Structure formats: C-alpha cells, structure tokens
Amino acid sequence: MRWGDLIFEDREILADGSIIQMRIWRVPLPVPPSRHSFKYALFHGRPGERIVLFDNERGEGDHKHIREVESPYRFRSPERLIEDFWAAVREARREQP
Numbered sequence: 001m002r003w004g005d006l007i008f009e010d011r012e013i014l015a016d017g018s019i020i021q022m023r024i025w026r027v028p029l030p031v032p033p034s035r036h037s038f039k040y041a042l043f044h045g046r047p048g049e050r051i052v053l054f055d056n057e058r059g060e061g062d063h064k065h066i067r068e069v070e071s072p073y074r075f076r077s078p079e080r081l082i083e084d085f086w087a088a089v090r091e092a093r094r095e096q097p
Helices: 078-095
Strands: 005-013 019-026 038-046 049-057 061-066 069-072
Touching (some): 005 078, 038 078, 061 078
Antiparallel strands (some): 005 019, 049 061, 061 069
C-alpha cells in the first residue's frame, strides 16, 4: 500500500538483538483524526514483542504504545516525533530487567 511520499526511513538492529524501524510519509490528506500531513510508524521491539511504538492509524490518530500501555501522543513535527521516540526507547531500555 502506498501512503504517500516516504520522507524518512531508518532501520537498526541493536546490540541486544532488538529492532528499531522508523518510517514517516508525507501524505496528501491527513490520516483522520490527525490534522497534519504525515503518516508514521516508529517501532522498537523484537519479533512478537512490541516495546515502543509511535504511530497514527485511521480512526485512532496520533498515539504511542509503551509495552502494553497505549496513550495519546501530541504530534508537533517529524523531527520532534523522532526525538520523542528515541527518548521513549531510552527510557524503556533503562527499565528492562
């Protein structure tokens, strides 16, 4: 499925084997109920394990998942999204047993 123009993509495998995958698209129309012109999915986890996910889905809008907890996310810009995601990843990694 083509969302729009992919403006940012990065994928890393960290030393512990976990994955970072970030994708941000510029879309012609907002993904309701979001009001901005971006679609995004920024993921940290392992196969079958979501540790951190920031995304915006049709019908749900901007939100984040930190382990099992889903909460709203206030989107400001793609750059701020990436900063906020990395801050959440660092925090989640500090909390790992």
